[in-house]
């Protein structure tokens with residue numbers, strides 16, 4: 001099983017890491033976006049068969065050394081750090097999605113970082129600022145496995161700040177990262193919508209003895225000819241159908 005280390009960037013209340021004030025006087029901390037996306041990503045990765053280590057589950061700012069140590073000691077196969085960008089501290093036009101990789105990264109790391117960046121940029125549909133190289137980002141420099149840092153948009157851009165505080169954009173961020181990670185490891189990505197459809201699939205019961213309840217009543221209804229199976233005697237009943245027959249029978253409507 002591949003193990004993915006997920007890093008939510010900063011802590012709650014980390015100084016300076018927040019949007020300027022919105023019109024209503026409130027602001028969003030960068031960690032609110034990072035953490036929400038990280039938690040959604042954790043669920044998505046697990047549903048795709050990955051192991052996940054959350055390297056900064058604390059509310060306070062987990063030291064970068066601790067984050068990296070946890071990933072290294074767990075022997076993670078990939079490290080993903082989720083952030084929101086900022087340009088200065090007031091509102092301005094800087095915008096778009098960019099990702100970072102260590103400037104001395106090997107070929108494999110470059111390929112993974114590229115796959116993840118491209119998937120996130122596509123999922124978010126904002127300006128693609130590209131995959132950039134950094135010599136000094138600690139979580140990229142000190143991790144013993146391929147590492148990528150994703151900046152999902154600018155907190156200092158009014159439009160992107162609104163997106164960053166929306167659940168939909170956080171979901172898209174996690175989906176994009178998960179899609180990219182799946183591509184890195186050759187695992188088919190299954191979209192959330194498709195997963196929901198699978199979960200909604202209803203069980204059908206063919207024989208009286210297979211029913212979870214209502215066997216006596218259903219047996220009686222079959223004998224009375226109220227319910228007819230197909231030529232093989234298969235009833236093709238769902239639990240909801242059984243429940244409705246039971247109610248109708250109780251009310252003597254059958």
Ligand SMILES: [Zn+2]
Nearest residue numbers: 009030083084
């Ligand atoms: Zn950050």
